[in-house]
Amino acid sequence: MRVCESSSNIKDYGFPELQPGQVIDDAIDFMIGMDVNTKLDLPFVASPNGMSISVSLVPCGDNLTVLISDVSDTTEQRRKLQQAANENELLVERQKKLMAELERASRKLEQKNRQLEEASRLQTSFLSGVSHEFRTPLTSIIGYTNLVLNNLQKTGDEQKGLADCNNDYLSAVQRSSKHLMSLVENLLDHGKLDSDEIVLKPKPNSLKQLIDDVELVLRPLSETKGIEFNVIPPYNETATVMVDDSRLRQCLINLIGNAIKFTDQGSVTVDFNYANDTLQVSILDTGIGISEEDMNKIRLPFYQASGTGKIGTGLGLTITERIINMMGGALDIFSELGEGTLVKFNVHASDLGSLDLDSATRELIKTKSLDILLAEDDPFIADLMILMLKDWNIDVTHVVNGALAVEAVQSHNFDLIIMDIHMPVMSGYEAVLELNRIGSTIPVIVMSASAVEADQKRAAELGCSAYLTKPVDVQEIIETADILLSQ
Amino acid sequence: MIKKKVCMVGEFSVGKTSLTQKFVNNVFSETYLTTIGVKIDTVQIEDTKLVIWDIAGRDSLSPINASYLVGAAGVVLVADGTRLQTVESISEIWSTVREKIGEVPCVVALNKADLEDWCVDNTTIESLRDRGWDVFETSAKDGVMVESLFHKIVEKTKE
Ligand SMILES: Nc1nc2c(ncn2[C@@H]2O[C@H](COP(=O)(O)OP(=O)(O)OP(=O)(O)O)[C@@H](O)[C@H]2O)c(=O)[nH]1
Ligand SMILES: [Mg+2]
Numbered sequence: 001m002r003v004c005e006s007s008s009n010i011k012d013y014g015f016p017e018l019q020p021g022q023v024i025d026d027a028i029d030f031m032i033g034m035d036v037n038t039k040l041d042l043p044f045v046a047s048p049n050g051m052s053i054s055v056s057l058v059p060c061g062d063n064l065t066v067l068i069s070d071v072s073d074t075t076e077q078r079r080k081l082q083q084a085a086n087e088n089e090l091l092v093e094r095q096k097k098l099m100a101e102l103e104r105a106s107r108k109l110e111q112k113n114r115q116l117e118e119a120s121r122l123q124t125s126f127l128s129g130v131s132h133e134f135r136t137p138l139t140s141i142i143g144y145t146n147l148v149l150n151n152l153q154k155t156g157d158e159q160k161g162l163a164d165c166n167n168d169y170l171s172a173v174q175r176s177s178k179h180l181m182s183l184v185e186n187l188l189d190h191g192k193l194d195s196d197e198i199v200l201k202p203k204p205n206s207l208k209q210l211i212d213d214v215e216l217v218l219r220p221l222s223e224t225k226g227i228e229f230n231v232i233p234p235y236n237e238t239a240t241v242m243v244d245d246s247r248l249r250q251c252l253i254n255l256i257g258n259a260i261k262f263t264d265q266g267s268v269t270v271d272f273n274y275a276n277d278t279l280q281v282s283i284l285d286t287g288i289g290i291s292e293e294d295m296n297k298i299r300l301p302f303y304q305a306s307g308t309g310k311i312g313t314g315l316g317l318t319i320t321e322r323i324i325n326m327m328g329g330a331l332d333i334f335s336e337l338g339e340g341t342l343v344k345f346n347v348h349a350s351d352l353g354s355l356d357l358d359s360a361t362r363e364l365i366k367t368k369s370l371d372i373l374l375a376e377d378d379p380f381i382a383d384l385m386i387l388m389l390k391d392w393n394i395d396v397t398h399v400v401n402g403a404l405a406v407e408a409v410q411s412h413n414f415d416l417i418i419m420d421i422h423m424p425v426m427s428g429y430e431a432v433l434e435l436n437r438i439g440s441t442i443p444v445i446v447m448s449a450s451a452v453e454a455d456q457k458r459a460a461e462l463g464c465s466a467y468l469t470k471p472v473d474v475q476e477i478i479e480t481a482d483i484l485l486s487q
Numbered sequence: 488m489i490k491k492k493v494c495m496v497g498e499f500s501v502g503k504t505s506l507t508q509k510f511v512n513n514v515f516s517e518t519y520l521t522t523i524g525v526k527i528d529t530v531q532i533e534d535t536k537l538v539i540w541d542i543a544g545r546d547s548l549s550p551i552n553a554s555y556l557v558g559a560a561g562v563v564l565v566a567d568g569t570r571l572q573t574v575e576s577i578s579e580i581w582s583t584v585r586e587k588i589g590e591v592p593c594v595v596a597l598n599k600a601d602l603e604d605w606c607v608d609n610t611t612i613e614s615l616r617d618r619g620w621d622v623f624e625t626s627a628k629d630g631v632m633v634e635s636l637f638h639k640i641v642e643k644t645k646e
């Protein structure tokens with residue numbers, strides 16, 4: 001398109017003066033893309049010098065007429081109106097967004113609140129559950145010890161046949177104590193669950209021994225409930241495997257214990273399989289089963305299935321699954337309400353062949369007599385340990401604090417020192433420091449009521465040879481002593 | 488010399504003027520001054536004279552005046568990434584464009600990418616790309632992706 005003619009006033013709007021014959025869109029930007037036939041109204045165009053103009057393109061014949069007029073006045077009015085309207089709209093939008101955010105925040109808060117309430121409800125029911133669980137074994141311990149004490153006061157003829165009776169009572173006390181102990185361990189483990197404090201300590205174990213142990217603990221439970229209890233050992237049960245037996249036992253007792261707890265009729269069948277360094281266990285019961293709703297929550301700590309009337313710490317499964325995972329395995333639960341439950345899990349346990357662990361230890365130790373220094377302030381524990389160690393042909397010198405232990409070491413040559421940590425006058429750690437200072441090389445087994453890993457670290461830093469947690473099993477001491485002394 | 492008319496379209500206050508001014512004059516202002524009608528700017532990109540029509544945004548008072556679109560070789564659809572409804576209205580605005588001047592080349596600017604309350608998710612962006620549009624997350628304030636945006640639309644109008 002080329003210019004035919006133009007009025008001179010277009011310069012007032014900041015456009016260049018146009019020459020006839022000139023290409024129009026070289027000179028006037030808004031004409032780019034237009035043609036002779038374009039009929040168009042362009043209101044409110046900013047002109048090159050900043051005025052507001054209105055442009056009309058009117059085709060007539062072969063030509064196109066372009067009309068330009070100044071609309072600055074109306075533009076100003078419009079600008080005020082549009083600016084106010086848009087700003088207002090933005091404010092409204094902003095307000096809506098804030099309201100939505102507020103609502104979201106308050107919903108979140110509400111949800112958080114509900115969660116907190118639920119958590120506190122669970123804690124409360126957990127606490128009452130725990131106290132109940134503790135009360136049962138404690139009541140039985142107190143009751144049976146009373147009976148034993150009564151029996152002991154009897155004289156002469158009355159005493160006949162009482163020894164058997166006392167034995168039964170004491171076994172009951174022992175069972176309850178063990179149960180109490182496992183409850184406490186569960187509670188402690190729960191504290192560790194969050195802080196990653198559970199540490200596995202695998203050692204060689206007889207598979208058969210392990211399975212027999214578990215059966216021994218749980219059979220009485222199934223008998224009281226009058227249900228069938230089947231344990232199917234693996235065909236290769238003589239294998240010796242590398243596994244943390246106390247943790248594995250804990251898992252088995254938890255899971256099988258649950259199966260028995262929730263089965264009132266029928267049977268609980270435990271099937272063991274061992275192959276490729278993996279122990280597989282399946283526990284099938286004919287109990288009340290688990291509803292779909294409970295299935296989703298069953299792994300939450302403190303959760304107790306509703307309406308079952310069964311009470312426990314509600315921690316077992318959480319801890320068990322965690323331990324199984326740590327042992328390189330997985331836990332699966334299949335169940336339907338009223339249809340019984342199948343629990344399956346596997347853990348890694350390397351095959352060490354068929355070692356005879358027990359008799360090997362026994363022979364080694366029995367052949368030589370040992371001279372042990374025991375530093376322990378609690379007279380009951382000390383007496384108990386002396387009695388137990390005597391049975392193993394071990395001489396025990398007993399002192400009641402760290403200072404006396406150091407003194408004893410200076411005047412006598414011991415094979416081994418067993419040191420309690422918390423003692424009056426001089427603690428076990430202080431004594432070990434002192435022994436290090438005077439250049440003693442006698443191995444020290446530290447013994448403490450606290451199973452916290454930090455304590456163990458401290459013991460290791462001080463160069464103690466081993467760390468045992470109370471209540472100390474004599475077998476454990478013997479095994480540790482054997483390892484230490486054969487080094 | 489090739490001359491191309493390109494229109495900036497979108498809801499009010501999404502940053503059409505700001506993107507244009509950043510690209511043409513390398514300036515940015517926090518103050519919002521709404522555009523009345525249209526402001527035309529030109530800029531030279533290689534062998535092309537790009538004529539940018541910065542059109543008043545669609546608002547509650549007025550729809551986009553489609554007359555301004557006539558003769559455009561392409562459009563830049565602009566939305567504000569912190570105001571979801573301006574992104575949602577892209578479709579409608581595109582319909583207006585298509586009715587008036589057909590399927591011209593088009594790029595999308597999701598503007599104000601520098602702001603905290605960005606609320607466009609990847610699914611939305613993908614659905615825009617699925618329509619064959621190039622999508623740019625721009626910031627007129629920081630100048631991010633502004634050059635790419637305009638170079639892309641010029642390139643597309645020449646295809
Ligand atoms: N933070 C930030 N603010 C921006 C950006 N782009 C534009 N703004 C602000 O957003 C507001 C609107 O920008 P304009 O460029 O005027 O928007 P518009 O699309 O031209 O608006 P209308 O002309 O009314 O249609 C102004 O206050 C700008 O400062 C950006 O990339 N980041
Ligand atoms: Mg504007």
